[in-house]
Amino acid sequence: MSFLNLIMENGLFLLAAMGKTLELTLLSLVFAAFIGLFFGLLNVSKNRAFNIIANIYIDCIRGVPLIVLAFFVYFGIPMATGVRLEALTAGIISLSMNAGAYMAEIVRAGIQSIDKGQMEAARSLGLPYGKAMRKVVLPQAIRVMIPSIINQFIITLKDTSILSVIGFPELVKAGQIVIARNFETFRMWAIIAVMYLIVITTLSKTARALERKISHGK
Amino acid sequence: MENRESKISVKGLRKSFGHLEVLKGMDVEVGEGEVVCLIGPSGSGKSTFLRCMNALETITAGEVIVDGYNLSDKKININKARENIGMVFQHFNLFANLNVIQNIMLAPVELKKMTKEEAHKKGMELLAMVGLAEKAEVYPSKLSGGQKQRVAIARALAMNPDIMLFDEPTSALDPEMVGEVLEVMKGLAKDGMTMVVVTHEMGFAREVASRVIFMDEGVIVEEGTPQEVLLHPTQPRTIDFLNKVL
Numbered sequence: 001m002s003f004l005n006l007i008m009e010n011g012l013f014l015l016a017a018m019g020k021t022l023e024l025t026l027l028s029l030v031f032a033a034f035i036g037l038f039f040g041l042l043n044v045s046k047n048r049a050f051n052i053i054a055n056i057y058i059d060c061i062r063g064v065p066l067i068v069l070a071f072f073v074y075f076g077i078p079m080a081t082g083v084r085l086e087a088l089t090a091g092i093i094s095l096s097m098n099a100g101a102y103m104a105e106i107v108r109a110g111i112q113s114i115d116k117g118q119m120e121a122a123r124s125l126g127l128p129y130g131k132a133m134r135k136v137v138l139p140q141a142i143r144v145m146i147p148s149i150i151n152q153f154i155i156t157l158k159d160t161s162i163l164s165v166i167g168f169p170e171l172v173k174a175g176q177i178v179i180a181r182n183f184e185t186f187r188m189w190a191i192i193a194v195m196y197l198i199v200i201t202t203l204s205k206t207a208r209a210l211e212r213k214i215s216h217g218k
Numbered sequence: 219m220e221n222r223e224s225k226i227s228v229k230g231l232r233k234s235f236g237h238l239e240v241l242k243g244m245d246v247e248v249g250e251g252e253v254v255c256l257i258g259p260s261g262s263g264k265s266t267f268l269r270c271m272n273a274l275e276t277i278t279a280g281e282v283i284v285d286g287y288n289l290s291d292k293k294i295n296i297n298k299a300r301e302n303i304g305m306v307f308q309h310f311n312l313f314a315n316l317n318v319i320q321n322i323m324l325a326p327v328e329l330k331k332m333t334k335e336e337a338h339k340k341g342m343e344l345l346a347m348v349g350l351a352e353k354a355e356v357y358p359s360k361l362s363g364g365q366k367q368r369v370a371i372a373r374a375l376a377m378n379p380d381i382m383l384f385d386e387p388t389s390a391l392d393p394e395m396v397g398e399v400l401e402v403m404k405g406l407a408k409d410g411m412t413m414v415v416v417t418h419e420m421g422f423a424r425e426v427a428s429r430v431i432f433m434d435e436g437v438i439v440e441e442g443t444p445q446e447v448l449l450h451p452t453q454p455r456t457i458d459f460l461n462k463v464l
Contacts, residue, residue: 121311121370124272125325125377126301135324139315 006187010178017174018195024091024170025157031096032156033149036103041133043108054104061101067162070094074166087168095163099156106148110141143214150207154200171195223250225381225412226271230280233266240266242436243280248381251410255423255444258433259459264416265308267433268385271414272303285380301329304374308386310366312358312373318345319354322373331377344372348402364395371402382406384415420464424448432456 001009042054061069074090077083085093114137122132164173175192179185226248233241240263248254256264269275270282273289273296282289287299313321322341326332332340345351348368358366367387374382384403388396400422407413407426417423423430423444430447432440432455440453451457 115309115311117307117309117311118313120274121305121307121313121373122325123297124274124300124303124305124307125374126297126299126329127325128297131328135328136313136315143315 001182001184001187003187003191006182006184006191010188010191013178014171014174014192014195017169017171018199020168020174021157021160021170022199024088024095024160024163024168025153028092028095028099028160029153029156031092032099032103032152035096035100036105036107039100039104040107040111043104044111058101058104061097066094066098066159067165069098070163070166087163087166090166091160091163091168091170095156095159098159099152102152102155103149106145106152107141109148110145111137113144114140146214147207147211150203150210154203154207157200157203158196224248225250225252225285226414227283228270228280229282231267231270231277231282232279233263233270233275234278239278240436241270241278244433244436244438246431246438248412248414250412252428253407253411253413253415253426254429254431255427256414256416256431256433257418257420257423257447257459258439262433263436264433265385268383268414268416271381271383272300272305274305297329301325301331301377302380304371304377304379304382306367306370306374306382306384306387308389310358310363310370310390312361312366312370314358317355317357318350318361318369321358321369322376325373326376329377337376340376341372344375345369347405348372349398362395363391364398367391367395367399368402371399371406375406381412381414384413384417386416386418388417388419418463420448420460432459434459 039054039057042050043058045051070090073094074085074087078085118136118140119132122136123129127135160170161172163170164176167173169177171192175188179188182188224247226246228244228246231241231244232239244267246254256267258264266275270277270289271284277290280290284299285302287294287302289296289299313324316324319338319341322344323334323337326337326340327334342351342354345354348371350365350368350372353361353365353369358369361369387403388399391399396419400419403413403415403422404426415422415427427444429441430444431438432447432451432453434455440447440451440456447456448460451460
């Protein structure tokens, strides 16, 4: 079968799977943003205990491959607790925990890149720490963080493919299903690669454009 | 001076960073409406001392009472205390994400001291006072150093503080911009603001200060009127320092 025929025949199915992939990525990143903000803030706090908690989380998650985390959440936890998770739920949990650790580092680096005089000036006016963080430091830190967040988006998008191992119907899983039917291994994987390529290149170009805009706006 | 209410009362203040003791027991009283200039070589602890006055540095030992708040007491509401103590920094520290008027309005509005309208009105008055009313909507990155520092002073004044602390307010400025900032500070002094100023501007100290304190290596070496300290110093370290800077 030609590429054109393969695309005509499986295009909608693959696009739907790409949609699932993006859905999984976006949902995971939203949760990861909260996890990252939480542990990132713990990490920049003056409280040693908070720093240690954040570092334990970050080190543990970064020290375990995503596939192991996914197996643990999808197969391990149900065995221990008797609660079965849907593949989507398990996927979102594993991906957000994983991306959350990297987000925490992005948040930490973003906050630390802001001159500490900004926090001091806000505190000197009587603003409590939380308010100073929210109104002065974070708005500036987020500008700095945007390119890294888009990078993390790309990494998480690619990492969704790992979740094919727990049977979640994202793009790689969809490819495997189609190939099991038509044995067009070479062409199908090429099509899937190009699909990823298009989405990811668009994202990284956006990231670079934003980065330029941010450094100009300074 | 004895009759005036004491605005700042420091007794036996010590401050260490790790093993390094920066302030080695300082006693200072500042009365209402006084302008105290702190001078001394770099590394003498002037800025650290000033930063202890609004608890930007934690106090290792001793007592610091500012405007009735005992800053050495960990249980006091430090934010409440800071509302009455304005601070101006060497590097301005204007909020880069906010324009000039937003910089000034942030604290009064967030701390519910004023409504947005009141804060805006007050902010514009203060900007007029420092001669920058036309810059209200401009972002800090578009201002010169002198303009930034004048906005920073207006921002601190927006909280109606009883005391203003200045940490080398003109040290980061190009020479031609020093005057405009000192003019604003002189105006404040004339209006009776209680001020503590860490400065290298001996002319300003001579003209405006009610008292000059010369510090070196974490202790007060000499203090008195500008006449006494700047023109007739008695301590060898003061004489040596003044010979170098004048």
